[in-house]
Amino acid sequence: MPENLLEVRNLTITPAGAEVPVLDDVSLSLAPGERVGLIGESGSGKSLTALSVMGLLPEELHAQGTVSLQGHGGNLLEANEKTLAGLRSDIVSMVFQEPMSALNPLMRIGDQIAEVLRIHGRVPRAQIPGRVRELLAEVHMPDPDSARFAYPHQMSGGQRQRVMLAIALANSPRLLICDEPTTALDVTVQRRMLDLIAERVAAVEAGLLFITHDLAVVAGVCDRVIVMYRGRIVETGTVTEIFTAPRHEYTRGLLASSDLEATDDRGRLFTLKTALDYAGPRVPTRDSSTDANRATDANRAADGQGGAASATGSAPLIEVSDVTRVFKGRGLFGRRRSDVTALGSIDFSVAAGERLGIVGESGSGKSTLLNILSGLDRPTTGHVRVGDIRVEAASSTALRALRENLQIVFQDPFASLDPRMRVADIIAEPLVAAGVDKDERSARVEEMIAAVDLDAQSLRRYPHQFSGGQRQRISIARALVTRPQILVADEPVSALDVSVRAQVLNLLADLLEDYALTLLFVSHDLGVVKHLCSQVIVMKDGQIVESGATEDIYANPQEGYTRRLIAATPSLADALAATG
Amino acid sequence: MLTYAANRAIQFALSLIVASVVVFALMSLLPGNAAQVALGTNATPEAVAALEVQYGLDRPPVVRYFDWVVGMLGGDFGTSYVTGAAITPVIIDSVQVTAILVISAIALSILIAVPLGTFAALEQRSWIGVTISAASQVGIAVPNFLAAIILVIVFSLTLGWFPSQGWMAPIEGVGGFLLRLVLPVVSLALVQAAILTRYVRSAVLDVMREDFIRTARAKGLTRTKALFVHGLRNAAIPVITVAGVQLATLLVGAVIIEQIFVLPGIGSELVRAVANRDLIAVQGIVMVLVLLVLIINLIVDILVPVVDPRIRNAA
8 A cells, every 4th residue: 555644543642640532543644745634623632633743742641542654664652852853844844823922032034944954954054044045935925035134023923924834844844734824814814825835835745734623724725624523533535525515413513604604594604503404505606696695685684673773864873083093103202203093084983783894904903993982092083972972082981881882892702801700790890880789780690691691500600611602602791781782892703613603603693683782893704794794894004995785895895905805715615616 | 222222221310310319318317417426415516516517517408419419420429427537448348349249149049040940840740840949949938147157057167168257358369269258159149049940940931831932843853952942042031130130139138148257248338337327328338239229220121122132123
């Protein structure tokens, strides 16, 4: 039989002192040059599998089984650190998820790339600087000559991830492992990074093991897919097989909840539970009119009351007129540095019951805008009115009233809840601030915890005892406990797994209806916005480049930037159409 | 970076001015002026008034303050009311003794703490790592005068290796100078090393959990090598700050050790000046100590951005 590039047999990983393995009897193989996707939600064991191949498993984990690489005799799990170090970045390389912390902050980029060449000695010393330049050019780094001398903090996330790729491929390894390499990046950057990975892997003829929780991403990059669930491999097959005829229940659920275009008869996304009714991704027929119609239907279904409320023609609930925000640079003795214009004359209004999506990449001014709307920051010029409160000139009493009426759910479910407070106290906190008495507080807290589908037992526990999705439910409960008219959600699902994302989005849709809320939904994910919002604003560099009804913008984007954003958003159907 | 350094230098100067005002004000607030102290409680008011005129104490405080500051800027700390001798030479001599003592002590404690703390972090689960950790915990609990007394009993009184007290200037004999330095320096360094070991250990542990260490290992370095090439410089940043604070504490804290070993350091001079109610000397010595502490802080502030480009750029 032809020798495989990577052969993992019966890999079982058990934490020290634990009975139950976190990785259970995993076997997989990769042929030379093959591109394989490893899919599953967080905690399913994808990264552990990759780290075992790299010999980078944390010490407290005990691995059994065999891992063998072509060109290296013997079981990697039994090899010593020195042998493994010799293989790493020479035969097998890895690109990690978090570009912001993966590079040494005290070392220049060029030196960090040169180091990997020096360690393995494949390039003569004198040629190293030239080779570093070449590698930077190969990952399409703008101005590779000066990029060599930059420190990591001077680069964007996408650029740092390019550097990581340059390091990983410097010695032309036979296997490249990418662990969620684009999850932390903006959509357009993600698109370019994925193309770059595919291009470079083909150029050095390496095999690729691509780890992700995002099915749409994997479809564009890989030939074959392995699906993991709770530490086991549940299914494996070609991209087309997995996407069109998934056999395992979990795969079907994952596929169904990834598809933001498909909804059940209540207008809700499919989840792991309702996946049986899912018909599979609809491959676009390249007929934009049917697409637009479908989007319209979905939005009508999701919108319901929103449309009715805006039709009454009353004054808008939120009015933002000509708002700018300039951050002043300050040097020694107040010497002026260049000012940063975070927002430049922003104008929009939101009717009661409307669902407005605010879309843009990092640095587009979304967060500044939210801070101003919620009274956490004041605009440099312009007016903001929320309800009957003039936010830019509000007194502290008025601001308190505003915060009861406008509540925020933040992005990071792990950092935005105080780890030392019980869930009951976390949810009740806005009520304490509002001066609600104790009995009323506990009644409302119990009502909210039920509304977000968590049981009453949860109230006595602490945030670390919950998963990301559950924490986001707690955040939503906290936001809605003051019965606000307006809910502001700042990337509330971007840190969540796809299957959990669908559940949280459905919950949001339900609550929007039940509580007749007005929604401001900030996201870089156009698919999510398209599903949930009736109106959309596209932001770039502190300006609104385009705005209007969601279906119009998606069907017929006027601006090049909007078109690029839409094109870059990974879509299951598009990816499948491309492979099929 | 230059703007940053200039900024820090200005902060330094401002702190120094504020400190001089505070020191002067405190000394002026103390009851009983220098003339009263010099003449004793039985002196007639006329005699005291006459001496006040002679000392210049009858002038307004603002004038006296500027007189004092201008004098110091020219290197003149004034004349002792008690001994009638100039204060400046006393300060210069004693500062040298204390500086030698304190700098040797901090250098020794860094030499002990960095390897020990790093090793304790690398071997955090083995018995050696646990032992180092526990020993440093005990070390922190031991006050340095107790360490000094034990060292004297063992190495001086019992073994007779080192003299139990005294000072010899290097020009009088390098051997004698070094021999007399050993016990005081070690007593100061042991406790500081124990504290610093814990900081180094936790800084190294933190750094080893960083993603870039994993990247370094993925590049083909072993765990230990990754730590040495990428980790230690990162771990140095918090350690520099702590060592700076320790150095400042030692400067003032050395006074007890100077007393035990009868060293003519600035701490001993301060104790003597306070005992003699030699206010102008106390004022000058405290000001010199403040100056040294501020210089140490300035050096630390400038050293951190030299190591860390992120702060350099922010600056």
